[in-house]
Amino acid sequence: MMELIPILLPAFVAGLLVLSTHIPLGYQVLKRGIIFIDLAIAQVAALGIVMAHQFHFEGLFTGAEYIVSGVFAVAAGTLLALLEKRVHHELEAVIGCCYVLAATAGLLVLAHDPHGGELLKQTLSGSILWVTWDTLLWHGLVVSAVLLTMLLKPNVLKGVWFYALFAIAITSAVELVGVYLVFASLIMVPLATQAMKAGSKRLFTAYGLSALAYALGLTASAYWDLPSGATLVWCLALIALCAVLGGLTQPAKDKPA
Template identity: 45%
Template sequence: MSFDLALLLAPLAAGLLVLATHVPLGIEVLRRGIIFIDLAIAQVAGLGVIAAMMLDWDSPLAVQAAAAGAAVAGACLLNWTERRWPQVQEALIGLLFVTAAAAGILLLANNPHGGEHLQDLLAGQILWVGWPRLLPVAALYALILLLWFAGRERLGRIGFYLLFALTVTASVQLVGVLLVFASLIAPAVGASGLARRRLPAAYAIGAIAYGAGLLLSAILDLPAGAAVVCTLVGLSFATLAATARRTAH
C-alpha cells in the first residue's frame, strides 16, 4: 500500500512532545511506586472532557478547562489520600481510575455515539493531529519541563501531582489514555536496568517506538494508537531483557 510519509510527521511530532514530558515524569513515577497514577488522572481528565461534551461546551478552551479542572481535582484528591493512607495509595489510585471510567460510561449511556466517544478517549486519534494543535501543547510542555528540571526539589508532593495533572490533561487529548500510560511507563521500565544515561535511553526507546509504530500502522492499515502502544511495550521489554542479560554476564 502506498502512502505519503509526510502525513506521519505531525503525529510523530505529537508523540515526541508527549515523550518530552512523560519520560522524566515516568521515571519519577516508577521511583515512587505509583505506577497507575497516569491512568487514573488521564481517565479523570477524560471524564472532564465527557462532562463538557454533555454540557454542549463546544469551545476547545472550555473543553480544555473542564479536563484540566477534573485532573487537578483528581490530583489534589490523590495528594490527600497519600498523606492520610499511604499504605494503600496504589489501591486508591486504581479505584479512582475505575470510578472515573464507570462514571464516563454512565454519562454516555444514552448517547447514540457514546461507544465511539469512549473509544476515541481510550485509543486516541493521533493520526489526525495537525500542526496548529501542537503549538499550545509545545508551549505548555516547555513550561512544565522548565519547572521540572529547574525546581523539582522544591515542588513537593502536591507540586508533583499538580504538574502531573496538567501534563496528562494535554496528553490525553492528543493521543488517548492508552498511549499516555504506555508513554509514561514503558520507556521508564525499558531503561530501568541502566545505572547511567537512563533518561537518554528512555527517550530513545520512546522515539524509536513511536516512529516504528506509526510506520507499521500506515503500512499495514492498523489503528495507530494501538500499534504504537505495542511497539513501545515490545521495545521496552526487549531493552530490559538485553540489559539484564548483559548485567548477568
C-alpha cells in the first residue's frame, strides 16, 4: 500500500477541494428543490471540455480548456437564473431539458471523432487518481475564491448570483472528478444529514462522512484497480446510508424542561 500513497494523496486532496464547496452548495440545492441542477450544469461544463478538445482550444494557452468549460457553465447558470422567476414551478423540468440537451450535444460534436468515446467517458467518470499537484494548485485558487465569496457574502447563495457561483464551482469539480462524482459529492451526504439542525455540527458531520468515503473509495479503487469515479460514488452512497441507518444524522431531541 505504501507505493500507492504518491497517487492517493493528491487524489484525496482533490476530493477535499471538491467537498469544500459542494457540501454547503449541496444544502442550498436541496433547500431550493432543484436537485438535478448539478447534473445539468456539470454536463454543460463537460460539453465545454468536449468543444475545447474538438476545436483544439487547449493548445492555445494553459487553462484554455477550463475557461471554455467555465464560460459554458456560467452561461447555463445565467440562463437558469433568468428562467427561475418565469418558470418557477417547471424549473426542475427545464433543468432536466438542459441536461439532456448538453449530453446529446456532446454526442453530436464527437460523432466522427475516433477518440470521442474515451473523452466522453473521462468527462463522466473523471480521472481523479491521475491529478497532479500543479493541477491542484490552479483548482485550489478557484475553490478558495468560491469559499471566500460564500464567507464574505453569505447572501449570495440566496439570490440569482447563486447560479453563477455554483457554475464556477461545478466547472472546477468536473475537470477534477467528472460529472457522476460531482452529483454524488453535492447531494448524497448533504441529503443524508439534512435532518440535522443547520449549523457547524451538521456541516462538519457532512465533511467528515464525505472525506471518509473519499479515503475508502480511493484506497479501494487503487488497490483493486477499479474505476475511481464509480467506486467513489458507491462509497459516498454507502457511507450516507450507514449514517442514516445508524442514527448518526438524526436531529438532536430537545431535552425535557
